[in-house]
Amino acid sequence: GENVEQHPSTLSVQEGDSAVIKCTYSDSASNYFPWYKQELGKRPQLIIDIRSNVGEKKDQRIAVTLNKTAKHFSLHITETQPEDSAVYFCAASGPPPGANSKLTFGKGITLSVRP
Amino acid sequence: GAVVSQHPSRVICKSGTSVKIECRSLDFQATTMFWYRQFPKKSLMLMATSNEGSKATYEQGVEKDKFLINHASLTLSTLTVTSAHPEDSSFYICSARKAGGRKKAETQYFGPGTRLLVL
Numbered sequence: 167g168e169n170v171e172q173h174p175s176t177l178s179v180q181e182g183d184s185a186v187i188k189c190t191y192s193d194s195a196s197n198y199f200p201w202y203k204q205e206l207g208k209r210p211q212l213i214i215d216i217r218s219n220v221g222e223k224k225d226q227r228i229a230v231t232l233n234k235t236a237k238h239f240s241l242h243i244t245e246t247q248p249e250d251s252a253v254y255f256c257a258a259s260g261p262p263p264g265a266n267s268k269l270t271f272g273k274g275i276t277l278s279v280r281p
Numbered sequence: 282g283a284v285v286s287q288h289p290s291r292v293i294c295k296s297g298t299s300v301k302i303e304c305r306s307l308d309f310q311a312t313t314m315f316w317y318r319q320f321p322k323k324s325l326m327l328m329a330t331s332n333e334g335s336k337a338t339y340e341q342g343v344e345k346d347k348f349l350i351n352h353a354s355l356t357l358s359t360l361t362v363t364s365a366h367p368e369d370s371s372f373y374i375c376s377a378r379k380a381g382g383r384k385k386a387e388t389q390y391f392g393p394g395t396r397l398l399v400l
């Protein structure tokens with residue numbers, strides 16, 4: 167099955183700096199890669215996703231890049247703000263209705279933005 | 282939008298009792314819903330995949346007789362924790378995947394979670 171590795175496990179940046187979170191996946195059939203942000207005690211919120219037919223996607227201060235050959239994808243947050251502090255999860259899945267169509271999550275990274 | 286609700290948000294029960302958690306997709310139909318368990322400061326652990334009108338598919342190591350899942354309609358799935366024990370205390374989160382539409386079929390929307398405490 168799919169295996170998603172996420173690193174680093176914690177990241178601390180100064181407000182205004184950029185943050186980059188990297189994930190790798192193992193199953194070359196995976197074609198969908200979402201990123202979720204989870205604040206303490208809250209639900210995971212989808213912040214951006216990318217499909218395997220594109221290499222990069224951007225939404226305001228957030229961008230995701232995908233390298234299918236190397237099987238890794240990254241989340242980029244620019245001009246970080248204290249409210250960006252949360253746990254971020256990457257995930258990967260294949261197309262439904264296959265066995266790999268369920269999301270496999272990374273372990274999560276705790277991002278702390280220092281004011 | 283894509284809103285998923287969960288009820289109850291928090292429940293405390295005695296050891297040996299059963300607890301039912303509901304997951305509803307409020308503004309879309311979901312042929313597939315997922316149930317996760319999350320321990321403090323840990324990732325989401327998939328317990329089972331719930332498909333409308335058919336039996337749930339459980340992940341390895343998850344007892345299907347202990348965690349009963351029913352997906353009775355395109356907007357409702359329930360998880361029943363039977364004969365709960367203190368080690369079942371956890372944060373249970375459901376998610377729902379939109380039905381139809383090949384491009385967006387993969388997107389999962391999460392419920393707010395249910396915090397279960399078994400005394």
